[in-house]
Amino acid sequence: MISSRADRFAVFLAALLAAAPASAQSQAPASGAPVDLSAPPQRLEAPQPLDAPSASGDAAGSGPRRLVPTAPTEQPTAETEAERRAKLLGLTGKSGIEVDGLTKIDDESVGVLTPNDGGFGLDMWQGVTRSEAVNLVDALPTRLSSAALREAAASMLLSRAKAPVAVEETAPSLLAARAKALIGMGDVDNAERLLTAAPRQGRPSGLDVVDARVQVVKFDNARACGLARNSEARPENDFWQRLLIYCDALDGKAENVNFGVSLLREVAGDDPALVLLADAIVTKQTITLEKIDNPTPIHVAMSRAAKVNLPPSIAESDDPLVLHAAALAPNLTVGGRIEAAERAVPMGAIGAGALRQLYQQVTFQDTDLSNALTRAQEIGGAAARALLYQAAVKQNIPSARAEIIAAALDVAREDGRYRAAVDAFRPLIDRLPPSPEMVWFALTGVRAYLNLGDVIGTDRWLALLRASASVRDESKLALARVQPLARLLGAGDKSGSLETVLADWRGTLGDGPDVSQLRALVNGMFLAVGEDLPAAAWDGVTAGQPKNQVMPSPVVWFKFRDAMRTITRNLPAEKPLVIGSAGLSGVTRVSQSGAAERDVPPGAAKAMSYALQSVGDGAPEQQGVSVTYEVVGALKALGLERQARELAVETLLKAGL
Numbered sequence: 001m002i003s004s005r006a007d008r009f010a011v012f013l014a015a016l017l018a019a020a021p022a023s024a025q026s027q028a029p030a031s032g033a034p035v036d037l038s039a040p041p042q043r044l045e046a047p048q049p050l051d052a053p054s055a056s057g058d059a060a061g062s063g064p065r066r067l068v069p070t071a072p073t074e075q076p077t078a079e080t081e082a083e084r085r086a087k088l089l090g091l092t093g094k095s096g097i098e099v100d101g102l103t104k105i106d107d108e109s110v111g112v113l114t115p116n117d118g119g120f121g122l123d124m125w126q127g128v129t130r131s132e133a134v135n136l137v138d139a140l141p142t143r144l145s146s147a148a149l150r151e152a153a154a155s156m157l158l159s160r161a162k163a164p165v166a167v168e169e170t171a172p173s174l175l176a177a178r179a180k181a182l183i184g185m186g187d188v189d190n191a192e193r194l195l196t197a198a199p200r201q202g203r204p205s206g207l208d209v210v211d212a213r214v215q216v217v218k219f220d221n222a223r224a225c226g227l228a229r230n231s232e233a234r235p236e237n238d239f240w241q242r243l244l245i246y247c248d249a250l251d252g253k254a255e256n257v258n259f260g261v262s263l264l265r266e267v268a269g270d271d272p273a274l275v276l277l278a279d280a281i282v283t284k285q286t287i288t289l290e291k292i293d294n295p296t297p298i299h300v301a302m303s304r305a306a307k308v309n310l311p312p313s314i315a316e317s318d319d320p321l322v323l324h325a326a327a328l329a330p331n332l333t334v335g336g337r338i339e340a341a342e343r344a345v346p347m348g349a350i351g352a353g354a355l356r357q358l359y360q361q362v363t364f365q366d367t368d369l370s371n372a373l374t375r376a377q378e379i380g381g382a383a384a385r386a387l388l389y390q391a392a393v394k395q396n397i398p399s400a401r402a403e404i405i406a407a408a409l410d411v412a413r414e415d416g417r418y419r420a421a422v423d424a425f426r427p428l429i430d431r432l433p434p435s436p437e438m439v440w441f442a443l444t445g446v447r448a449y450l451n452l453g454d455v456i457g458t459d460r461w462l463a464l465l466r467a468s469a470s471v472r473d474e475s476k477l478a479l480a481r482v483q484p485l486a487r488l489l490g491a492g493d494k495s496g497s498l499e500t501v502l503a504d505w506r507g508t509l510g511d512g513p514d515v516s517q518l519r520a521l522v523n524g525m526f527l528a529v530g531e532d533l534p535a536a537a538w539d540g541v542t543a544g545q546p547k548n549q550v551m552p553s554p555v556v557w558f559k560f561r562d563a564m565r566t567i568t569r570n571l572p573a574e575k576p577l578v579i580g581s582a583g584l585s586g587v588t589r590v591s592q593s594g595a596a597e598r599d600v601p602p603g604a605a606k607a608m609s610y611a612l613q614s615v616g617d618g619a620p621e622q623q624g625v626s627v628t629y630e631v632v633g634a635l636k637a638l639g640l641e642r643q644a645r646e647l648a649v650e651t652l653l654k655a656g657l
Contacts (some may be wrong), residue, residue, distance in 0.1 A: 002085065085090055095443065107199045108175035111160030115600065119159035123602035126564070130166040130174055136609035137177040142184040143347060143617040147419075147453060148646035150348040152635065154190050155349035156608050157182055176206025183210050186320025186349025189402065205231065209239060216243065216297045217325045220306060238268040242298045245274065249281040250305060256284060273299055280306040300325040307331065315339040320349035327354060334361050338382045344356045344615055345420040360393075362386040363478035373407055384411050385421055392428050396567040400430050401439040409444065422448050432456070434464040442468065443478040450485050451653060453646035458491040466493070480504040484522055485657060488529065489649050490642070498526065506540075514543045520623055521655055528632035529641070549624025557627075559611035567607050597657060600639040607638060 113119030124132050136155070144150045157178045175198060182191040185266050195211055198204075208231040217223035217553045225247035228240060241264045248256035257278050261350050269589065273292040281302065289308050295317055303310050310332040317323055323344035327337050338358045364387055368375045370393035376384035388408035395401040403630065405425050412421030422429075429448055432438065444463030462482070468475035486492035502522070504636040509515050517636045519541050526533050551557060611634045614627055635644035 028513060048210060073101055086135070095212055098113045107203070108163040109161060110197045110199070111158055112193050112197050113155060113158045114160055118155050120156050120161065120600045120604055120608075121159070121602070122161050124156070124159055124161045124600065125164045125174075126162075126602040128164050128603075128606055130164045130171040131168065133164045133174050133605070134172045136606060137174065137181050139616045140181050140609060140612055141615065142181075142186075143318065144185070144612070144615070145346050145618055146615070146647060146650055147346075147348070148643040148650060149612060149615060149631075150185070150187075152608060152640055152643050153185070153612055154182065154187060154348075156605055158190060158194060161605070172463075173204035175407070176204040176210065179207055179210040183213050183321065184418040186324050186325060186344065186471075188214055188321075188349075189351075202390065212243060213239070213297065213321070216301050217321060217328075220299055221301070221305070224301075225250065237254050238264060240299075241267060242271075242274065242296065243321065245278055246281075246298055246302050246305075249278040249302070254282050274302065277302040277306050277308065280308060287612060295319070295322050296332075297321050297325040300329050304329060304331055309333075310334040310336070312339075315343065320344060320347045323347070324349045327358070334358060335382060338362075342382065342420040343418045345423050350376065352420070352426065355420060355424045356427075359389040361385040362390070364390060372404060376407060382406075382417075385417070389424065389428075391566060392425070398432055398435070399437055399441075401428065402438060402444075405429060405432075406441060406444050409448065419451055421473065422451050426452065434460050435466075435470075439464060439468045439475065442475070443482065446478075446486070450482070450489060450649055453489065453642075454651065455489055455491045458486055458489060462486055462492055480508050485649055485652060487523055488531075488652070489645050497534075497623065498531060499536055502534070502537050516540075516544060518655065518657065522657070523653060524605075524625060524629045525632065525652060528629050529636055529644050529648055549626060551624055551627060552616060556610060556613045560607070560614050560634075561630070563603075563607035563610050564630075567601055567603060567637065570601070571604070591596045604638045607634060611635070 002458075074580045103264050111119065128136070140153060144153065175194075178192050179191055182194060191210060192214055195207060195214070198207055208227050212224050212227040212231075213222075213225065224243060228243045228247055231240070241260060245260040248260060261275055261278070264274075268611075271293075273289060273295075276287060276289065277299065279285075282587065287306070287308055289303060289610055291311050291313055295314050300310065300314070308331065310326065310329055312333060314326050314332065314334070317326070317335045317340075323340045326332055327341035327344055327350050329337065332340070338355070341350055341355040345352055345355055362383065368387060369391050372387050372481065376388050379387070385408050387406050387412070392401050392404040392408070395404060405428055406426060409418065409421055412418045423553055424542055426448075429445065432441065432445070434442065434445065442461045442465040446458055446465060447463065449457030462479075465475055465482075467481045469479045470476075483492060484505050487494075487498065488503050506519070506521075509518070519537075523533055523537050523541070526537075552560075611631045615623055616632055628647070628653065632644050632651075635641070635647060
């Protein structure tokens with residue numbers, strides 16, 4: 001007797017199957033035919049992206065996709081899951097991720113750059129563990145004034161690459177460390193790019209603090225406070241506590257603010273400006289803020305919320321993120337914002353477009369604009385640059401515009417703001433035609449584009465200078481002075497010999513006491529980028545007395561050289577080689593197709609990290625010439641030839657060439 005409804009149904013199905021032909025049982029049902037319900041339920045695969053290939057290898061949309069595995073009794077393997085997640089991360093193909101001993105793809109492998117658009121490649125972290133990689137990133141300098149080194153650092157931090165092996169379960173997050181390094185440099189835009197690429201769910205807790213810092217700078221209080229209240233992780237620094245005080249003040253919670261201030265005092269000491277601003281937000285009373293000791297972006301945000309004018313002294317901060325926030329703060333005077341922006345642009349903490357907008361916000365009388373050259377000499381400083389920028393924008397005659405730009409760059413050079421001014425005036429310089437009537441501007445144009453590291457712009461004005469050199473002695477002299485820099489950057493007439501270029505340049509130097517040192521530095525930069533230096537380049541260069549040089553920590557220095565030695569030792573034998581690059585007495589690669597080639601060797605991130613640490617905060621010339629020489633050579637050996645040449649030119653420009 002059949003005791004249950006389910007049993008009776010099973011018997012019925014068995015009878016139907018017994019009556020069906022064997023061939024019918026072995027074939028898949030036709031469209032609309034009854035489905036075989038006797039087969040055991042099968043586990044569905046995880047949903048695939050709509051653009052993922054089908055099981056048969058066809059592209060999506062070319063036919064039905066299989067939703068069940070071929071072998072229903074097999075469980076999904078760790079390798080299958082890893083491959084699936086690699087597809088979701090965009091890391092498929094022959095060079096796809098192999099997780100050394102791990103059972104899954106790490107979400108920290110995400111990035112926004114591939115080798116095709118400036119990335120370091122999937123194997124950039126080869127040879128280091130997760131903890132070691134995090135330590136390298138944490139030690140990166142945050143105040144690099146070299147545009148070439150900042151670009152190299154950002155490329156490394158944004159690169160899509162295999163996450164290093166996490167030996168310990170408690171290994172820190174490399175993704176969070178990368179984002180933290182970017183925001184520490186004041187690079188808000190790239191920090192946001194990396195946050196966008198990061199997983200939305202289960203992302204490392206360290207990303208929350210970076211996200212919150214970005215939102216504070218953008219004055220997105222709702223998101224910043226949401227992160228502060230919802231994030232469980234609390235770093236050892238006082239950022240979260242300051243942010244919570246700010247958020248409680250916005251909500252009018254005076255008791256919470258007082259309690260938060262007490263906690264902050266125990267962690268970081270007194271912060272009178274923060275207490276004053278929090279009270280002004282809660283009570284909505286007008287206050288005067290005379291100064292902020294150790295300002296942070298939270299101070300800037302709080303002052304905006306309290307409708308309190310920021311003190312101009314905030315533009316003197318050395319924190320790139322504070323300068324970024326101050327330049328965008330509407331409650332700081334326009335002059336203060338321009339000062340902050342002009343200091344932030346060379347740090348890479350804000351774009352030149354923001355500085356141009358600030359120049360346009362300064363109000364001038366029509367008489368000032370019509371006599372801009374005279375008035376600029378009278379007022380000087382940032383106001384003069386703003387006046388000259390507005391006058392240049394309004395001027396339609398190329399020669400008159402060039403005269404205004406040249407005056408602005410002269411004022412900027414006197415004030416130590418040349419690089420910021422060149423960046424700001426660049427769109428106007430780009431529109432100037434290198435015509436015969438503009439010969440007088442040719443040297444100014446070459447200098448500007450050399451500082452920008454722009455080979456094409458340098459070539460345009462260098463060609464005009466070369467054409468004029470045959471008929472004008474001043475053009476011939478100017479050409480001889482700038483040709484070594486142009487050659488070093490990769491611009492100019494490459495068919496001429498380096499010996500002739502250096503000989504012509506030597507003829508302009510005279511017999512000053514520092515000539516030998518300058519010539520030695522020029523020779524060294526050419527050697528560092530792999531140029532064949534003629535023996536005559538050393539004629540007349542005296543060794544002089546031994547000279548003390550500023551050097552990095554011996555630990556950093558020796559680890560840097562060891563990392564470069566490992567790189568050169570592991571290069572494939574089929575790669576073109578040169579002896580002695582980067583001072584390592586080994587072999588390094590030389591790009592045969594020019595500086596545009598991007599071929600970064602495996603393990604490059606470690607060597608690059610130590611190279612950046614060797615230079616440290618500030619500009620390359622603040623370290624010894626030997627350090628700069630080695631770092632330029634390292635960039636060349638790591639496949640970053642363009643950045644190597646730009647760094648060499650930056651060094652010589654700072655040295656007064």
